[in-house]
Amino acid sequence: MYYFSALTEAPLCAGSVVYIVGGANSAGQAAIYFAESAARVIMLIRGSSPAAEMSAYLIEQIEANPRIEVRLDTEIAAAAGNTHLERLTLHTRSTGALEEVPATWLFAFIGADPATTWLGPAFARDAKGYLLTGPDIATVVGDSSPWPLPRPPLHLETTVPGVFAAGDVRAFTGHRVAAAVGEGSMAVMLVHKYLHD
Ligand SMILES: Cc1cc2nc3c(=O)[nH]c(=O)nc-3n(C[C@H](O)[C@H](O)[C@H](O)COP(=O)(O)OP(=O)(O)OC[C@H]3O[C@@H](n4cnc5c(N)ncnc54)[C@H](O)[C@@H]3O)c2cc1C
Known part of the structure; x- marks a missing residue:
């Protein structure tokens, strides 16, 4: 399957x-x-x-x-x-x-439901409810983005600074185990960067 x-x-x-x-x-x-x-x-x-x-x-x-x-x-x-x-x-x-x-x-090929409504309006999502992160935020929601800081979001960072998304819940991911694992390890690195900066 x-x-x-x-x-x-x-x-x-x-x-x-x-x-x-x-x-x-x-x-x-x-x-x-x-x-x-x-x-x-x-x-x-x-x-x-x-x-x-x-x-x-x-x-x-x-x-x-x-x-x-x-x-x-x-x-x-x-x-x-x-x-x-x-x-x-x-x-x-x-x-x-x-x-x-x-x-x-x-x-x-029956689609999927990301179940992200519980996160609330501060988290920008695409039309299907997947979380927007990093450069995708500006591409998809543009000027109506709720991103609150002058600096651009880091890769995998949601519109809530310091909150990162990895894997299937993220818009434009690969919907594969390898993609989820890779993004997960990348998110750890980005959390360190966020805390350091
Ligand atoms: C039927 C099927 C077959 C697949 N076959 C393959 C394959 O052969 N090869 C492949 O590479 N990929 C396959 N995939 C895709 C792969 O399973 C996913 O890409 C991968 O599991 C994504 O990992 P993830 O950690 O992002 O999400 P998930 O594996 O879905 O993990 C998310 C976790 O978060 C938990 N969760 C959800 N909401 C909350 C909440 N509010 N609080 C706390 N926990 C929560 C869930 O219970 C779940 O444990 C398949 C998927 C399906 C559905």
């Missing part, structure tokens, strides 16, 4: 069946990319049409690609396996029907 991924894992899926959950542009782009090397790509979309969230050009490419199958009205009810994914149980929402299928590759 992978999340927000495609470029790095696609070569591993060559010749296999790949399941993709999601019906928006990121899922559509991934399906087209995986279909270059996978035997078959099966998109699982909860809604009754991909048109609600996906751009027309992606829908056209998906419909024209014989390696991509789109299963509408479908969600995953269960996933099973021992050391790795072996089976999915697919649920047809309108009928309630359940179908178990063999599966080894599953990629989720």
Whole structure:
């Protein structure tokens, strides 16, 4: 099971069946990319049409690609396996029907919720609620930034001076473990700089 991924894992899926959950542009782009090397790509979309969230050009490419199958009205009810994914149980929402299928590759492109509202208005966020830090603050919110000091914010520093953000909660991060770990260690260094200055 992978999340927000495609470029790095696609070569591993060559010749296999790949399941993709999601019906928006990121899922559509991934399906087209995986279909270059996978035997078959099966998109699982909860809604009754991909048109609600996906751009027309992606829908056209998906419909024209014989390696991509789109299963509408479908969600995953269960996933099973021992050391790795072996089976999915697919649920047809309108009928309630359940179908178990063999599966080894599953990629989720269903977005994420950063849950940052508890931080309050002093912390600038992007439209989805991810925390803005460092130079991204000026780029995204510009003059309406709540950043209070004459000096610019340090990298990873939020709009509250001395408070740093690292990992998935931060806007423009890589949504990968390596990115979160790297930013975490960078944040420690920046805290030292903040305390020293
Ligand atoms: C299904 C799935 C599969 C993934 N697969 C991969 C993969 O194969 N490779 C890869 O590199 N990345 C993968 N990722 C992404 C990776 O897990 C994240 O990028 C990484 O975990 C981000 O680390 P983080 O510390 O920023 O956030 P998290 O790991 O989400 O940690 C945040 C922590 O903060 C805690 N928390 C939240 N709110 C509060 C609060 N108010 N007070 C105190 N604690 C709080 C949470 O409980 C959690 O423990 C996957 C993610 C998902 C969801």
